[in-house]
Amino acid sequence: MTSLRTLFAKPWIWSFLAAAGVWLVTIVFTGGASAAGLSQAALTFAAFSIIVGIGQMFVITLGPGNVDLSIPATMTLAGTVALKIMDSSNGLILMGLLVTLLIGLAIGIINYALIKLLRIPPIIATLSSSFIIQSAAISYNRGLRIKPPSALAEFTTATTLGIPNLAYLALAVSVAAWVALEKGIYGRWVSAVGQNMRAARMAGVPVDGVRAATYLLCAVLAALAGLLLSCFSGGAALNMGAEYLLTSIAVVVIGGTAVAGGFANVPGIWGASLFLFLVVSMLNTYGAAAGIRLLLTGTIIIAVIIAASRRPRT
Amino acid sequence: MTWFTADRLRLLVPALSLAVLLAAVFWVQPRAMSYTGLNLLFNLAVPIALATIAQMLIMTVNDLDLSMGTFVSFVACVTATFLQSNPVVGVLILVGCVGVYVVLGMVIYLRNLPSIVVTLGMSFVWGGLAVLLLPAPGGVAPDWIRAVMVSKPPLVPMAIIASVLIAAVAHWIVIRSAFGVVIRGVGGNERSVTRAGWSVLRARAAAYALAAVFAVLAGMCLVGLTTSADANIALRYTLLSIAGVILGGGEFVGGRVSPIGAVIGALTLTLAASFLSFLKISPDWQIGAQGAILIIVLALRLVLNRREGGAGK
Numbered sequence: 001m002t003s004l005r006t007l008f009a010k011p012w013i014w015s016f017l018a019a020a021g022v023w024l025v026t027i028v029f030t031g032g033a034s035a036a037g038l039s040q041a042a043l044t045f046a047a048f049s050i051i052v053g054i055g056q057m058f059v060i061t062l063g064p065g066n067v068d069l070s071i072p073a074t075m076t077l078a079g080t081v082a083l084k085i086m087d088s089s090n091g092l093i094l095m096g097l098l099v100t101l102l103i104g105l106a107i108g109i110i111n112y113a114l115i116k117l118l119r120i121p122p123i124i125a126t127l128s129s130s131f132i133i134q135s136a137a138i139s140y141n142r143g144l145r146i147k148p149p150s151a152l153a154e155f156t157t158a159t160t161l162g163i164p165n166l167a168y169l170a171l172a173v174s175v176a177a178w179v180a181l182e183k184g185i186y187g188r189w190v191s192a193v194g195q196n197m198r199a200a201r202m203a204g205v206p207v208d209g210v211r212a213a214t215y216l217l218c219a220v221l222a223a224l225a226g227l228l229l230s231c232f233s234g235g236a237a238l239n240m241g242a243e244y245l246l247t248s249i250a251v252v253v254i255g256g257t258a259v260a261g262g263f264a265n266v267p268g269i270w271g272a273s274l275f276l277f278l279v280v281s282m283l284n285t286y287g288a289a290a291g292i293r294l295l296l297t298g299t300i301i302i303a304v305i306i307a308a309s310r311r312p313r314t
Numbered sequence: 315m316t317w318f319t320a321d322r323l324r325l326l327v328p329a330l331s332l333a334v335l336l337a338a339v340f341w342v343q344p345r346a347m348s349y350t351g352l353n354l355l356f357n358l359a360v361p362i363a364l365a366t367i368a369q370m371l372i373m374t375v376n377d378l379d380l381s382m383g384t385f386v387s388f389v390a391c392v393t394a395t396f397l398q399s400n401p402v403v404g405v406l407i408l409v410g411c412v413g414v415y416v417v418l419g420m421v422i423y424l425r426n427l428p429s430i431v432v433t434l435g436m437s438f439v440w441g442g443l444a445v446l447l448l449p450a451p452g453g454v455a456p457d458w459i460r461a462v463m464v465s466k467p468p469l470v471p472m473a474i475i476a477s478v479l480i481a482a483v484a485h486w487i488v489i490r491s492a493f494g495v496v497i498r499g500v501g502g503n504e505r506s507v508t509r510a511g512w513s514v515l516r517a518r519a520a521a522y523a524l525a526a527v528f529a530v531l532a533g534m535c536l537v538g539l540t541t542s543a544d545a546n547i548a549l550r551y552t553l554l555s556i557a558g559v560i561l562g563g564g565e566f567v568g569g570r571v572s573p574i575g576a577v578i579g580a581l582t583l584t585l586a587a588s589f590l591s592f593l594k595i596s597p598d599w600q601i602g603a604q605g606a607i608l609i610i611v612l613a614l615r616l617v618l619n620r621r622e623g624g625a626g627k
Contacts, residue, residue, distance in 0.1 A: 065566050069553075120612045124560050127553055128605040128612075135602025246380075250434055259428035291446030298438025305431050306421070 012256045015271030018304050022278040026285050038281065040164055044232075046273035047166035051225040052244050053251040053269045054177045055218030059122075060252050062211055063194040063261035066122050068218045070111060070130035071248050072241030075226030077133050078103045079236035080141040082227045083148055090151045096227065104223030107133060108216030115215070116208065138238060148231035156232040166228065173221070178266040187264070190214060194261030250276060254304060275304070324563040327615040328578040331561070335585050335607075342592045353471035357539055359584035360463075360476045361386070362554055364532035366580040367484045369555035370564055370571050371525035374488065375500045375518050377422065377429035378566070381437035382529060383552035385411070387545055388444040389533025394453025394543035397534075401456070412526040419522030423515055437552070444545035451544035455537045463538030476535075477577055484573035487524070497521045501569020558583055561611055582611065 023042070027035050052071050059068045078100045086096035107129065114125035147153070155165055181187030189210045192200040201207045225244070230236035253259055254275065255268025279300055283293040339355065340347045346355055365386055372379040379385075389408065397404030418436065422429050465472055488494040496517045499507040504514055532551070537543050560566075561582055562575025586607045590600055 114609060118609065118613045119616050120609065121560060121566060123566070124557055124608065124612065127557065128608040131605025131608070132602040135599045135605075138601075139596065139598035246434055246437070249430065253428060253431040253434075259430055289446070291442045291444075291449070294438045294442030294445060296442070298435045298440075298442060301435035301438065302432055305427055305435065306425055 012268030019275035026282040043167040044164040047170035049273035050170040055221035056248040061264040070126040073130035073133035074222040075241030077137040078223035078226035079230030104220030108219035145235040356473035361536035363580040366558035368525040368528035381433040384440035386548035388440040390543040415526035459538035481577040498569035
């Protein structure tokens with residue numbers, strides 16, 4: 001009984017329960033026919049949210065006001081530029097990965113420079129930079145659709161042992177993030193900065209370094225997700241990152257990470273990402289119209305948040 | 315020297331940015347320096363200014379409304395459909411919206427929820443409702459709203475009068491009235507407000523209600539200008555309204571806001587877009603240049619704030 005109670009005290013349990021519930025309802029509706037297909041699709045699409053969500057999680061953990069709104073633009077720019085550089089050739093994949101990494105690093109540096117040197121609040125800083133990044137993507141690639149290299153396209157769409165490759169990749173990123181957060185000094189530092197920046201500074205935490213590294217990490221993960229998404233969907237599109245603006249924030253918070261910062265939670269991001277995808281596919285299965293789908297998605301998100309809030313005011 | 319209080323210095327940067335930008339627009343396009351020119355320049359700023367004030371009220375109590383854009387879009391859809399064809403139902407829906415905001419404000423406080431996530435969820439709800447109401451762009455603006463928005467008062471264009479009026483009313487409510495002091499107190503120090511005998515719950519509910527009223531007005535004005543509505547008509551307003559508040563010298567926490575600054579911020583953002591189209595920048599870089607202007611204005615604020623910090627305090 002006590003082990004059950006400790007399990008229910010975990011902040012991430014609610015997102016998994018919600019995801020499992022929605023999964024079950026969908027499967028029951030379709031008569032169990034689509035169980036494998038639905039699970040695979042959920043893992044594939046959740047992988048993108050998980051990768052960007054982990055970056056966003058570290059940023060949000062830095063404390064109140066920290067959030068990266070440049071994720072969608074970063075994904076778009078990385079996807080378009082990398083595909084153009086790789087030019088559908090398998091030999092240039094390494095080059096494409098390198099360019100993706102560099103784009104992520106550059107955007108991370110710009111974001112943090114705006115925040116630190118110009119003291120612009122992170123929300124506005126990343127918003128302004130996302131405008132510039134979006135423009136760069138538009139002018140670099142005007143609607144040209146270049147096919148991804150066949151090896152990458154195959155890798156992102158294939159499954160190994162019945163589980164999508166992207167899910168393994170997301171798992172690798174998550175494990176690394178979990179180790180860094182729970183066992184490594186970096187995660188301790190991020191949480192310390194998020195809990196109390198002044199106290200962290202006085203305790204000798206290199207606050208500026210930690211914050212800079214976090215914005216860099218977030219941008220690099222977003223760039224990677226952009227590359228994967230463009231390979232998965234067979235080409236980059238200028239609006240391909242758009243839905244990840246809200247998704248990246250939603251998965252972090254539904255997953256049990258504190259919005260006020262200081263407390264991060266990696267497993268919850270998985271639960272929340274699966275949950276968000278499954279809600280949409282459940283409503284699709286029921287044949288709901290676009291309006292109803294949006295309406296119910298919103299209602300369910302709010303309901304989960306209210307159910308998961310365990311600290312009512314007295 | 316007492317005239318230069320900290321609050322007024324705070325307004326100096328947004329006001330200067332607006333003046334410089336306006337001068338630049340006049341220099342590039344002298345024909346803008348007329349009654350019609352000014353009206354055209356600032357027309358679309360009126361709904362943005364109203365939405366910015368709404369966002370500012372939410373920010374006053376340390377929250378953030380990420381559903382502002384979808385909410386204004388929904389209101390625009392209601393205005394162009396029900397309010398036009400069946401005013402009683404239309405008014406009831408809009409009053410209901412204000413009620414929803416009151417409930418949101420109270421639930422967020424009582425359950426200690428992050429406002430960002432709740433309003434994120436609400437953005438789906440409003441978006442869904444708007445799509446249900448108007449699956450395709452359409453609807454017709456009620457005649458009386460249209461008449462107000464296109465009216466041509468003597469000497470000063472409607473857009474300018476409306477902006478000044480919005481700023482004055484918001485300034486009176488938030489800075490001068492007792493209610494404003496209480497909600498700014500909630501943002502600054504919740505506990506001290508409780509100790510002073512005020513109900514934080516009621517103050518927050520009222521702040522949300524007032525924000526909803528301003529957002530409803532924003533949607534109605536927008537339809538008055540565009541004559542028809544669409545479910546995605548005001549999606550940009552979420553980010554524009556936040557940027558407007560910050561440009562105007564407001565802050566995310568602490569109840570430090572400036573209604574006049576917020577209106578100036580909204581005008582600056584609108585003007586920036588017009589300025590860029592006058593400059594004939596490649597359309598690819600239009601959004602990027604807006605980002606650059608935002609950064610420049612905020613950098614300017616840093617320089618001036620440093621000077622302020624060195625002189626006073």
